[in-house]
Amino acid sequence: QQPVQSPQAVILREGEDAVINCSSSKALYSVHWYRQKHGEAPVFLMILLKGGEQKGHDKISASFNEKKQQSSLYLTASQLSYSGTYFCGARGGSNYKLTFGKGTLLTVNP
């Protein structure tokens, strides 16, 4: 079953912040985040393992609440290069099966 992402789309001005949420109806073993530019393949951003950890690099970070089966991706001081579709991937067990949400289209304007 696909995780649910929200919002479906968001438009920002350069420098603004955004939060993308991902939730699952099933227990999560880990959460992956990927970004896809138009016409390209998805590219890995980060993995969060169960344990409630928070990760980040540069101005993109994420949190994972295992009990709520939710993860959030935080983009701060957005740059034009952040534009794209963001996908969360949910892994429900140790069987390596990774299912993705429908994506969140992020547009950053000058």
Add this chain to the structure above:
Amino acid sequence: DARVTQTPRDKVTEMGQEVTMRCQPILGHNTVFWYRQTMMQGLELLAYFRNRAPLDDSGMPKDRFSAEMPDATLATLKIQPSEPRDSAVYFCASGPREGDGELFFGEGSRLTVL
């Protein structure tokens, strides 16, 4: 520079024809995924393999789709017969030998069934 290679990049075919898409995973990776991407459904998992063994293909229409890994360097996805609703971009992705790690996606195969 290690990367996942998919062929063909673009395929236009007539309804009813057989379509075969191929994927060469990154050397050393032993988990391979097939995803289908459409505007409406996003990235749908069709099938995945670990150590060449199919672990789950519940996302595939069984009557027309089949996925195999004849060896560690080749994964195939076959559609027979193809239908217009199969038009989509099909991505192959490979993952690391151990643990829960980053997936590397190929460039995708864009399929158009007329």
